[in-house]
C-alpha cells in the first residue's frame with residue numbers, strides 16, 4: 254500500500270492512495286488508516302512532519318517494512334533530519350536499516366560525436382539516463398557511531414573503509430569511462446562534488 258502526492262504511476266497489484274493535505278488526508282492520517290488494514294509493505298511518499306515520522310516509526314516497530322523519502326543534504330544527514338523533525342535518535346536508530354541517496358545522470362549519445370543534427374539525441378549529445386546511488390547500510394556498528402554522535406566526516410571515513418561508494422565516486426567512474434560529461438556531473442552533483450573535492 255502506498256501514500257503518494259501525487260500518484261505518478263499506476264502500479265498493478267499495489268493499492269495506491271493520493272494524499273490531499275488541504276483536505277483531511279495527511280501522510281500521518283493516511284498511515285494510521287493503512288495500518289488498520291494490516292499491509293505487508295508501506296510506501297510513504299515523503300516524511301516532512303512529526304506526525305508522519307511518528308506514524309512511520311510506529312509502522313516499522315510493529316514489523317512493517319516502510320519505504321519513504323526525506324529531504325536531506327546527503328545519506329549521512331538523514332539521522333539529523335529525523336531528529337530535527339522531533340523523533341528521538343535512540344527510538345528510531347534501531348529501526349533505520351538503510352539510506353539510499355540517488356540521482357539520474359544523462360548518458361552521452363554514442364550515435365554522434367560531436368552532437369550535430371543527430372536524430373537519436375536530437376542534437377543534445379545525451380541519449381538515455383543511468384541511476385547512481387550511494388547506499389548507507391545502518392548496521393549495529395554504524396548505528397553506534399550515530400548514537401555516539403560522531404562527526405559525520407568520521408562516520409563517512411569509517412564506512413568508506415568498508416567499501417561505501419559515494420555519489421561522487423560513482424560520478425567519477427562514469428567520467429573515467431566517458432559515459433557522461435563534466436557538465437552533466439556539475440549540473441546534477443555540483444554541490445556534492447564541490448564539497449568533497
Ligand SMILES: [Zn+2]
Nearest residue numbers: 362365371374
Ligand atoms: Zn546523438
